[in-house]
Amino acid sequence: MIFAFRDLAFAWPGGPEVFTGVDLTLGPGDRLAILGGNGSGKTTLGRCLGGRLEGRGTVTCDGRDWRTLGRAERVAAVQCVAQRPHLQLSGRAFTVREEIAFGPENLGLPPAAIADRVDEAMALLDLAALAHRDCRRLSGGETQRVVLAGALAMRPGLLILDEPMTDLDAETRDRLAGHLGALSARMAVVVLDIGCFDWMAGLIGRFRILDAGSLGAPLTGEELRTAPLPPAILLPDAGPAP
Amino acid sequence: MGPDAARRSFHCASPLTKLALVLAVAAMLPLWPAPVLLAGLAAALAGGFLLGIGRILLARVGALMVPTGIALAIVQGMLVPRGAPARLGALAYYPEGMAHAALVFLRLSLILAAGLVFVMTTRPGDLARALDAAGLPPTVSYLLTAPLSMIEAIAEEIRQVRDSLHLRGLRGRGIRGRLRHLGAMTTPLVRNLITDAPMRAELLDMRGFRALPRRSLLDPPVESRAEVRLRRGLVGLALVQFGMLLL
Amino acid sequence: MSPSVLSSRALVLCAIGIALNMALGQAVSFLNLPIFLDSLGTVVAAVLCGPVIGGLTGLLTNLIWGLIQGPTAAFFAPVALVVGVAAGLLARAGMFRSWWRAAVAGVVIAVALSVVAVPIRIFLFGGVTGSGADFAVAYLLKVGESLFGSVLVTVIGSNIIDKVATAVLAWAILRGLPARSLSDWPYLGHSRA
Numbered sequence: 001m002i003f004a005f006r007d008l009a010f011a012w013p014g015g016p017e018v019f020t021g022v023d024l025t026l027g028p029g030d031r032l033a034i035l036g037g038n039g040s041g042k043t044t045l046g047r048c049l050g051g052r053l054e055g056r057g058t059v060t061c062d063g064r065d066w067r068t069l070g071r072a073e074r075v076a077a078v079q080c081v082a083q084r085p086h087l088q089l090s091g092r093a094f095t096v097r098e099e100i101a102f103g104p105e106n107l108g109l110p111p112a113a114i115a116d117r118v119d120e121a122m123a124l125l126d127l128a129a130l131a132h133r134d135c136r137r138l139s140g141g142e143t144q145r146v147v148l149a150g151a152l153a154m155r156p157g158l159l160i161l162d163e164p165m166t167d168l169d170a171e172t173r174d175r176l177a178g179h180l181g182a183l184s185a186r187m188a189v190v191v192l193d194i195g196c197f198d199w200m201a202g203l204i205g206r207f208r209i210l211d212a213g214s215l216g217a218p219l220t221g222e223e224l225r226t227a228p229l230p231p232a233i234l235l236p237d238a239g240p241a242p
Numbered sequence: 243m244g245p246d247a248a249r250r251s252f253h254c255a256s257p258l259t260k261l262a263l264v265l266a267v268a269a270m271l272p273l274w275p276a277p278v279l280l281a282g283l284a285a286a287l288a289g290g291f292l293l294g295i296g297r298i299l300l301a302r303v304g305a306l307m308v309p310t311g312i313a314l315a316i317v318q319g320m321l322v323p324r325g326a327p328a329r330l331g332a333l334a335y336y337p338e339g340m341a342h343a344a345l346v347f348l349r350l351s352l353i354l355a356a357g358l359v360f361v362m363t364t365r366p367g368d369l370a371r372a373l374d375a376a377g378l379p380p381t382v383s384y385l386l387t388a389p390l391s392m393i394e395a396i397a398e399e400i401r402q403v404r405d406s407l408h409l410r411g412l413r414g415r416g417i418r419g420r421l422r423h424l425g426a427m428t429t430p431l432v433r434n435l436i437t438d439a440p441m442r443a444e445l446l447d448m449r450g451f452r453a454l455p456r457r458s459l460l461d462p463p464v465e466s467r468a469e470v471r472l473r474r475g476l477v478g479l480a481l482v483q484f485g486m487l488l489l
Numbered sequence: 490m491s492p493s494v495l496s497s498r499a500l501v502l503c504a505i506g507i508a509l510n511m512a513l514g515q516a517v518s519f520l521n522l523p524i525f526l527d528s529l530g531t532v533v534a535a536v537l538c539g540p541v542i543g544g545l546t547g548l549l550t551n552l553i554w555g556l557i558q559g560p561t562a563a564f565f566a567p568v569a570l571v572v573g574v575a576a577g578l579l580a581r582a583g584m585f586r587s588w589w590r591a592a593v594a595g596v597v598i599a600v601a602l603s604v605v606a607v608p609i610r611i612f613l614f615g616g617v618t619g620s621g622a623d624f625a626v627a628y629l630l631k632v633g634e635s636l637f638g639s640v641l642v643t644v645i646g647s648n649i650i651d652k653v654a655t656a657v658l659a660w661a662i663l664r665g666l667p668a669r670s671l672s673d674w675p676y677l678g679h680s681r682a
Contacts, residue, residue, distance in 0.1 A: 013672065052444055071453040080448055087438055088445045091388030091504060094367050101460040106380065106450030114460045136391060150449065264560075302559065310619030317623065318615050321630040346615035357560030366556055381500060385549055386556075388504035389511065396512040404516070420520045421654070425661060428513065428526070432533060432662045435505045440673045443498040451497060 001062050001077060001157025002027045003049075003188065010041075010048050010055030018044045019213045022057070026158055026188040032218075033191045033200055036210035037232020042192045043083070043162055045210060049190060050080040050160050061157070072107055079103075079151035080160040085143045088150070089135060096127060096146050099135040103154045121149040125179050141172035145179070152183075159183070162192045165199060173199055195234025196224055209233065249293050256465055257369040258376060260360045262476035267356040269483035271349045276341075279348040286355035295362050303355050311347050318343035366390055372463055380457050396431065403427045498673070499542045506530030506546035507553060523647075524654045531569060532576045532598075532659040536585050537674040540577025547573035564613055568606045575601040576656070585680035591660035595653030602652075603644045607637065616640050622647055 008022035018041035026032065036042040047053040051066055051074050059066035061077050069077070082088055093099035100121055104114040122128050125145045130138070135146055144164065151159060164180075165173045177199035183189060191204060201221070209216040211230045219227055225235070252260075270282060290299035318324070318339045325338030370383035407423055509530030517526045528547065535543020547569030555563025575598045579585065584594040610616055616636050617623045622643050629639035663680060671677055 047444075050448065052448055071447075072450060075448060075450040075453055080445075082441070082445055084438075084441075087442050088449075089391070090446065090449060090451070091391040092370070092384055094387075094391070098460065103449045105374075105457045105459055106453050108454045108456060108458045111458065111460060111462055114458065118460060136394060154450070306559075306561065306619055308619075309623075310614070310617055313617035313619055313623040313627070314615045316627055317617050317630065317636075321627060322616075322636050343615060346613075350614065353560055357555070357563075361556060361559055364556075366553070369556065381495065384500060385504060385507075385545075386553065388501070389507035389549075389553060392505065392508035393512050396508050397516065400512060400516040417522070420522055424517060424520060424522070424524070424526070424654075425658060427516070428529065428658060429662050429665070432509065432529070433666060435509070436502070436533070436537065436663075436666060436674075437670070439501045439505060440498050443496070443501040446501065447497050 001188075003078075003158050004058075004060045005049065006058045006060075008045075008048060008055055008057035008059070010044060010053060017213060019210065019215065022048075022215045024049070024215070026190065028157075028188060029185045030188040031191075031203060031205045032189070033193060033196070033204045033207050034210055034215070035193055035195060035207060035233050037194060037230060040210050040232065041213065042210050045215075046080060046160050046162050046190070046192045049158075050078050052080070075103070075156075076107060076154055077156060078158045078160065079154050079156040080162065081144070081148050081151050081164060083162050083166060085140070085147040088147045089143070090150075093135060095132050096135045096138070097122070097131040099146055100127075100149045100153050103150055107154070117153040117155060118149075121153040124152065124182060125149045126175075141168050141176070144168065144172075145176065148176075148179070156187065158188045158190065160190045160192070163194065164191065165193075165197065177203060194232070196221070197234075245292055252289075252293055253363055256463060256469060256473070257360075257364045257372045259469055259473045259476070260364055261369075262473045262480070264353075264356050264360050266476045266480040266483070268353055269480040269487075271353060273483050273487055276345050276348050279345070279352050283348060283352045283355055286352060286359060290355070290359055293359070293363060295359070299355065299358055299362065302358055303351060306354060307347065307351050310350060311343075314343040314347050315340065318346065368463075371459060371461075374457055374459055375462050377456050379455060380452050384451065396435075399431050400427060403431065494539070494541050499538045502534050502538055503542050503546045503549070506534035506542075507550045509533070510546070510550040511554065522654075523650045525651050526655060526658070528569065528572050528652070529655050529658060531573045532655050533662065535573045535576035536580040536659055536663055536680055537677055538577075539581070539676045540574040543573030543577040544570045545573065547571070564609060565606065568602050568609065571602050571605045572598055572652075576659075580676070581679050583679060585656070585660050585663065586682050588657055588660055591656040592653050595656035596649060598656065599645055599649040599652040602648060603641055606644050607641050610640050610644065611636060 003026045005022060005024040008024075009017055009020040011017040022045065034042055034045065044053065048055045051059065061069065066074070090099060090102040092102055097118060101114050101118045104117050109117075122131060125148060127145060127149055130142060130146070135143075138146060148164075165176065168176065180189070181203055191200070196207065204221070206218045207221065207224045208218055209229065229235070267282065267286070270279065287296065287300060287303070290296040320333070320335045320339070322336075322339060324336045324342065326336070327334050328337050366386060370387045373383045373386070374380065404427055407426060507530060510527050513529055514525055514527030517524060527550075531543055531547040531550065534546040548566050551562045551566035551569045555561075555566070576594070579594040579597060584590045584597075610618065616626055616639070625643045625646070626639045629642055630636065634642070660680075663677065666677070671681065
C-alpha cells in the first residue's frame, strides 16, 4: 500500500496549529523515524497519520481518499502502537491469544484466517509460550509485544510506533528491536521518538525532525549526526551506526 | 445418558442454553403453587449434586435463604396481619401469612438455586463468546467482559493506596478522618481512569471495535442441532408461562 | 439510539464505571462507615455522559454481579438503573455544580431509588432481605407501621448517607478534572459553574 499525506495540518479547537504543511509518502519497506522533543506534537502527528485524528490536508491510501474508506478498511490499512501499552488491551480477551485475535475477529474473518494471522504474529514476536497466559498479568515488555502482535495481526500497510521502547529495560529493548527488524517488507513502519537511539541502527532508513510545527527534510543516520538539531532531540553518545 | 455424560454435556452446553433454562425457571415463579416450586427446587438441588457442585450449592442457598426464611416467617407470618390469627402456645401467628411466607421462600430458593447452577458452571468469557457467536452487536460482549478485565487492576490500586494510608496511620481518627481517607483512596484513581478513557476508546476503535456490525471468533463455539432445538424449547416454555400469567 | 450517545468513549466510561462499582463496593468495607460506594461509578458516568450511560452503567453492574454471585443482585438491577438515570438528569439540572447541591442530589437519588426498590422488596422478597435491615422492618411493623411504610423507611434510611456521600465524592472528583476534560466530556458542562 502507498500512503500519501499532502499539506497535512492540525489544530485543537481554539488552539494554535500543532503542525502545518506535512508532506509524506510511505510505501512498502519504508522505515522512517520522526524525531521531536516532548511537546513537539509528534504523538498528535502520529494520530493524524494513523487516521485517528482528522486534520486539514489530503490523505490517500493507494490513491483512494482516506475519508471515503470504511472503518474496517481503515483499520486494515493502518495500525498504531501507542505509548502506554496496557491502555491498548481490548478488555474483550482473557488470554494473550484471544487478545491478539481481537482485531482480526472484528474484521469478521473466517476462523481459519484469524488463526493464521494470530499464529504468524505470535511466532514473529516469540509469544507462543505466553499464548494462554492472562493478558492482564504480563510485564511491561510482554504487554508491549502482545499489543504489537495485535497490531501486526491486522496485517496493516502502515505501522506507527509511538516511543515503542519507553520504560523497557535494555534486554527487552534489544529483543524487541530484533523483532522489529524482522517485520514484513510489505509494510511501511513509522517510529515516533524523542531522539535517535542505538536500537534504531540498522532498522531505520530515514529520519525526519519535527520542530516548531514543521517536518524537516529526510536525513540518513549519517546526516543526522552532522545536521544542526533542535536541543530537545536526544542523540546517543556513539551516534547511530550508518 | 449416565451421570458422567450428563455432567459433561451440561458443562459443555452453551451458556445461552443454560440462560434459557434459568429464564424458563424464572417464568415458573409467579405461576405455580408451592408444591410445584418445591419439586423444582428439589430438582435444581439434585441437578447440582449430579453436576458435582451440590455441596457448595446447598451451602450458598442455605447461607442466603435460612436468614431470609426466618425473617419471612416473622414479618409475613406474625407481623403483617393477613386472614384470621391463630395461636401456637404463646405465639400468635397468621396461618395465611405463613403460607404466603412459604410461597415467597420457595420462589426465592428456586430462582437462587437455578441461578447459582448457571453461575457456578459458566464463565463470563464463555457467555461473551456465545453472544458474539449468536450475532449480537459487539457492544454487548464488550460491556460484559471489559469491566471484569479492569476490576483486578482497580482493586490492586485501591489496595496500594489503602496500605500506604495505613502506614501513615490515617486509620480510625473519627468519622471525619475516615471520610478524608475515603476521598484520598478514590480521587486520584477515578480521575486517572477518566482521563485515560478517551485514549482507551480511540485505541479500541483503531483495533476495529464495531467496524462491522458482527464479529467472528477465533474459536467459535460448536453447537449440536439438538441443543439449538432444546434452547428454543426452553425459551418457548418461558414464553408460554409468561402468557399463562396474563390470561 | 443515536451513535453519539453510545460512542466508544461512552462505552469505555461505562465499563470503567461498572468496574469501579464492583471494586469499590468491596474495598471500602474496612472503613466501618455506613457507606458502600457501590454506585460511585454509576454517578460519575452519569455526570460525565448523561442519564443513558449512567443508567446503563448501573443496570449492567447488577446484571454482571448476578452473573458472578447469583441472581439476587440482578433483581435489583432496575434500582441501579434508576440511580444512574436520576444522577444524569440531576447533573443536567446543574445539581453537581457545588458540594451542597450534590448533597441534595444524593438525597433525591436515595428517594428515587426507593420508589423502585420498595416494590421489588415487597413483591419479590416479601419485604425482607435476610440481612440486619430486617430488624428495622420488623420493629417498624411492630410499632404499627404498614409493610410498605416500614420497608420504605428502611430503604431510605440505609441508602441516604451512602448516596449523599457518593454524590459529594463524585462532585469532588469531577471538579478537579483538568479543563481540557470538558472537550472530552461535553455533558460535564452542566456541572461546571
